[in-house]
Amino acid sequence: MIEIARHLRETVDRALPLLNQVSEKEASLKPSFNKWSQKEILGHLIDSAGNNQQKFIRLMETDNLRFTSYSQDFWVSAQRYNYAKWKDLIKLWEYFNDHLAHIIEFVMPDKLANQIYIDNLGPYTLEFIMKDYVEHMKHHLKQLLPGSGIESKFENIYNS
Numbered sequence: 001m002i003e004i005a006r007h008l009r010e011t012v013d014r015a016l017p018l019l020n021q022v023s024e025k026e027a028s029l030k031p032s033f034n035k036w037s038q039k040e041i042l043g044h045l046i047d048s049a050g051n052n053q054q055k056f057i058r059l060m061e062t063d064n065l066r067f068t069s070y071s072q073d074f075w076v077s078a079q080r081y082n083y084a085k086w087k088d089l090i091k092l093w094e095y096f097n098d099h100l101a102h103i104i105e106f107v108m109p110d111k112l113a114n115q116i117y118i119d120n121l122g123p124y125t126l127e128f129i130m131k132d133y134v135e136h137m138k139h140h141l142k143q144l145l146p147g148s149g150i151e152s153k154f155e156n157i158y159n160s
């Protein structure tokens, strides 16, 4: 898991300078009315961080967790990410991920096989959920920062 934590930190470090190059105005632009702006994509990644902190810790608490998915578009629009300051979103995303990398690094090894169901999907192990969190992030960073060379390695459940 030390590897996964390091991979998460490296992914964030790689994205940060590129995110900081995007202007406030550019970050707010919606490609079309129903597509997310860069602020909204980063907002979705903040929601994913919050949602996954819940999954990680609850899954250390119990070995058979029933979890529900959340409506991602509603979360993004309800929080008005497009009216937030771009630099603040970047900082929140950075620090939240510092903490998640810390959680992943120090996860109790005997909890890694604990299982979660998300709605009717699963079971997934805690180890899978932690790896999938990083892959989901890379999937969206690829959209956010085309040409950054960030690639998503494997299929994820897109519910992160």
Ligand code: NI
Pocket (backbone or CB within 6 Å): 044, 136, 140, 158, 159, 160
């Ligand atoms: Ni997503």
